[in-house]
Amino acid sequence: MTQQNIVIVDTGCANISSVLYAVERLGDQVTVSDSPQVISQADKVILPGVGSAKHAMKNIEDKGLVETIQSLTQPVLGFCLGMQLMCAESAESGFNNENEQVACLGLVPTTINVMKADGLRLPHMGWNTLTFEGNHPIFKGIESGAYVYFVHSYCAPISQYTIASCTYGQPFSAAIAKDNFIGCQFHPERSSDIGSLIIKNFLEM
Amino acid sequence: MLAKRIIPCLDVQNGKVVKGVKFRNHEIIGDIVPLAQRYAEEGADELVFYDITASSDQRVVDKSWVSKIAQVIDIPFCVAGGIKTAQDAQQILNMGADKISINSPALLDPDLISRLADQFGQQCIVVGIDSYFDKDTDQYQVYQFTGDEKRTQKTQWQTFDWIQEVQKRGAGEIVLNCMNQDGVRQGYDLEQLTQARAITSVPLIASGGAGTIEHFTQVFKQSDVDGALAASVFHKKVIEINTLKSTLIKQGVAIRPQGILC
Numbered sequence: 001m002t003q004q005n006i007v008i009v010d011t012g013c014a015n016i017s018s019v020l021y022a023v024e025r026l027g028d029q030v031t032v033s034d035s036p037q038v039i040s041q042a043d044k045v046i047l048p049g050v051g052s053a054k055h056a057m058k059n060i061e062d063k064g065l066v067e068t069i070q071s072l073t074q075p076v077l078g079f080c081l082g083m084q085l086m087c088a089e090s091a092e093s094g095f096n097n098e099n100e101q102v103a104c105l106g107l108v109p110t111t112i113n114v115m116k117a118d119g120l121r122l123p124h125m126g127w128n129t130l131t132f133e134g135n136h137p138i139f140k141g142i143e144s145g146a147y148v149y150f151v152h153s154y155c156a157p158i159s160q161y162t163i164a165s166c167t168y169g170q171p172f173s174a175a176i177a178k179d180n181f182i183g184c185q186f187h188p189e190r191s192s193d194i195g196s197l198i199i200k201n202f203l204e205m
Numbered sequence: 206m207l208a209k210r211i212i213p214c215l216d217v218q219n220g221k222v223v224k225g226v227k228f229r230n231h232e233i234i235g236d237i238v239p240l241a242q243r244y245a246e247e248g249a250d251e252l253v254f255y256d257i258t259a260s261s262d263q264r265v266v267d268k269s270w271v272s273k274i275a276q277v278i279d280i281p282f283c284v285a286g287g288i289k290t291a292q293d294a295q296q297i298l299n300m301g302a303d304k305i306s307i308n309s310p311a312l313l314d315p316d317l318i319s320r321l322a323d324q325f326g327q328q329c330i331v332v333g334i335d336s337y338f339d340k341d342t343d344q345y346q347v348y349q350f351t352g353d354e355k356r357t358q359k360t361q362w363q364t365f366d367w368i369q370e371v372q373k374r375g376a377g378e379i380v381l382n383c384m385n386q387d388g389v390r391q392g393y394d395l396e397q398l399t400q401a402r403a404i405t406s407v408p409l410i411a412s413g414g415a416g417t418i419e420h421f422t423q424v425f426k427q428s429d430v431d432g433a434l435a436a437s438v439f440h441k442k443v444i445e446i447n448t449l450k451s452t453l454i455k456q457g458v459a460i461r462p463q464g465i466l467c
Binding site for chain 2: 017018021022024025050051052120121123124125126127128129147149151152153167168187189190191192193195196
C-alpha cells in the first residue's frame with residue numbers, strides 16, 4: 001500500500017498519541033487534524049476518543065466538524081468513545097447529568113446505554129473475547145475467541161449493525177458497522193497483535 | 206469472559222528499571238524501553254511504571270520515557286510517581302499512558318482523587334496503597350513515601366478504611382501492595398487481599414510477594430483479584446510470562462493466551 005492519506009480526527013480528547021503511534025507502528029504516515037478540509041480529503045479517517053460523550057460531542061460541535069464527519073464516504077474507524085459517537089444518541093452525559101441523552105453523530109442508528117453488567121464490576125476493564133457476527137473484512141484473519149482490550153461503562157446493544165459481540169454480564173456490541181462507518185468498542189491500539197491486525201485490515205480496505 | 210491480568214511492574218529510578226527488597230537496596234535491572242517491549246511481546250496484559258523516587262524528592266516523574274514506551278508497546282500501561290495535580294496527569298496521559306496511579310499525593314490530599322476522576326474519567330485513575338501489617342497493633346496500616354526509606358512513614362489510615370475512602374472519592378482501580386511480602390517471593394498476602402476484595406467494587410490488583418506460578422494461581426482463585434502485579438520474578442526470569450499464562454489456563458483461570466490465534 002503506497003502513501004495513502006490517513007487522518008486522525010483531533011477531537012480534543014486525551015488518548016490521541018496512542019492511536020497515532022499504533023498506526024505509525026504499521027509504517028503508515030498519519031496526520032492528526034481538526035480541519036474539515038484535511039479530514040474530508042483523507043483516504044481513511046480514524047475517530048478516537050476517551051472521556052464522556054457529552055464532552056466529546058461539544059468539542060466536535062465547537063470545532064464545526066459534525067457535518068464534515070457525517071458526510072464522509074471513505075472508510076471511517078471509531079475507537080471506543082469514537083464508536084459511541086457514531087451512534088444516534090448516548091446516555092453518557094458525565095457526572096451529575098443523569099437521565100440526559102446526548103445527541104451523537106447519527107451514523108449508525110443505534111443507541112449507547114449504561115452497561116447492565118449483572119452485578120459485575122464496572123467499568124468493564126481488561127481483556128475480553130470477541131465473537132464475530134457475519135464476516136466483516138475488518139476482522140480478516142482473526143477468529144472468534146480472540147482477546148482485545150476494553151475500558152468502558154456504556155455500550156451499544158446487540159443489533160443488526162453488530163459485527164462482533166462480547167459478553168460482560170450481558171452480551172453487547174464489541175464492534176458495529178454501517179456502510180463506510182465502523183466502530184470498535186475496544187481499543188485496537190492497545191490490543192497487542194490482534195488490535196494491530198484490525199488496524200492493518202482497516203488501512204487495507 | 207473477562208481475563209485476569211498479569212502485570213509486570215517496572216520500578217523506575219533515574220531513567221533505569223530498578224528493584225529493591227522490601228522497598229530497600231535498589232539495584233539496576235536495565236533500560237526501560239527494551240524491557241517494556243520484551244514484556245509486551247511475552248504476553249503481559251498491562252505494564253505499570255512506577256517512579257519510586259518521585260514523591261519523596263518533591264519532583265514529578267521524569268516523563269521523556271513515557272512517550273517512548275507509548276510508541277513501542279501495544280498493550281495498556283500505567284504511570285505512577287509524583288502526580289500531584291491535574292496538569293501532571295494530563296501531561297502523562299497526553300504522552301500516551303492509559304492510566305495514572307497516585308499514592309502519597311492522595312494521602313496528602315484525598316480530594317485529588319475526585320478531581321482527577323472528574324476530569325479524566327474514573328477508569329484511568331488508579332490508587333496505589335502501600336500496606337504494612339503491624340504485629341504490635343494487629344492492624345494493616347497505610348504507609349507513605351515508601352520510595353525513600355528515610356522518609357517512609359506510617360499514616361493515620363488503616364488499610365481497609367483507606368480502601369473504602371478512595372473508592373468513595375472516585376478511584377477506578379486499586380493496587381494493594383502488601384509491604385511485608387514485597388520482594389521476598391513468599392507469596393501474595395492472601396488473607397489481606399481476600400479481605401480487601403470483599404470491600405472493593407472496582408478492579409483490585411494484588412502486589413507484593415510473587416515467587417512461584419502457584420502464588421498467582423492462589424491469588425486469583427482464593428482472593429479473586431482482577432490482576433496480579435509482580436516485578437523481580439519477571440525481571441530475573443524466575444518465571445516466564447508465557448509459561449505462567451499457559452499454566453494458569455490449564456488450572457482453569459481466565460487468562461488471555463499468548464499468541465495471536467490461540
